[in-house]
Amino acid sequence: MLRLFYASGTSAMAPHILLQDAGLDFETEKVNLDRKTWRGGDYNQINPKSYVPALQISQSNYLTECAVILEYIAVKAMGDYRSPYGSPDYWQERIWLNYIATELHKNFISPFRSGNWLPNTADSKKLVWQRVAPRLQYVEDRLKGPWLMGDRFSMADPYLFVMTNWMRRLEFPFDHLPKLRTFDEQMRQRASVKEILRVEGKPHSVTDG
Ligand SMILES: N[C@@H](CCC(=O)N[C@@H](CS)C(=O)NCC(=O)O)C(=O)O
Incomplete structure (x- = not known):
């Protein structure tokens, strides 16, 4: 059985949503990112890179890197989440x-993180916004809608949702990003997303201030 190591509200929410959306059998393990621990002890024994997500796919094999984990799930799901290997849409999904x-x-x-990877402080928010705003604008200008690849919900959508979810958490404006706002709202209507937001609850390591 697949086992996802995650912390609430992190990038691990993307594979968490895709696993749920695909209806695959999976278990989860919550990681304490501040202490780098989990129910079984030292999390660095699971992922020496010290971050989530990690997906255990067999007794001794763990996948890391969110984009790779998403593609693994998409392949496993045999659904519509990934275009046929080598097709133009496949490469576009990989690009996203x-x-x-x-x-x-x-x-x-x-850049000010210590323990918390997404601190909601004025200085931090300003610097982060300077870097992400033009990149979000790039997505906005190319977002086909309702999903990133158009009509088909793909493995890239849950990952983009993590970004719009972080925008909300940091109270970044959607004023110039109406397509991203609609995307975010549509994601929140999806049963799998509702369920994972409920299951994960309050984000990990919130030190807003
Ligand atoms: N390259 C990794 C980055 C994963 C990552 O940055 N995870 C964050 C949460 S969103 C984390 O676990 N941070 C803990 C830390 O940096 O101590 C990936 O793409 O999966």
């Missing part, structure tokens, strides 16, 4: 996954 991972996700992580 990589863009979200490297240009958005990493730029959301505050």
Whole structure:
């Protein structure tokens, strides 16, 4: 059985949503990112990179890196989440996954983080917004709607939702990003997203102030 190591409200929410959406059998383990621990002890024994998500796919095999985990789930689901390998849409999905991972996700992580990866302080928010705003605008200008790839919900959508969820958490404005706002609202209507927001609850390590 697949086992997802996650912390609430983090990027691990993307594979959590996709696993739920696909109806796959999976278990979860909550990680304390401040202490780097989980129910079984030292989390660095699971992922020496010290971050979530990690997906256990067999007794001794753990996948890391959100984009890779999403694609693994998409392949496993045999559904519509991934276009046929090598097709133009397949490459476009890969481009989105990589863009979200490297240009958005990493730029959301505050340079002032210590324990908390997304502190909601004025200084931190200002710097993060400077970096993410133009990149979000790039997505806005190309978002086909209702989903990133158009009519088909793909493995990239839950990852983009983590970004719009973080926008809300940091109270970033959607004023110039109406398509992203609609995307975020539509994601919240999806049964799998509702369920995972409920299950995960309050975000990990909230030190707003
Ligand atoms: N390159 C990794 C980055 C994962 C990552 O940054 N995870 C954050 C949560 S969103 C984390 O666990 N941070 C803990 C830490 O940096 O101590 C991926 O794409 O999965």
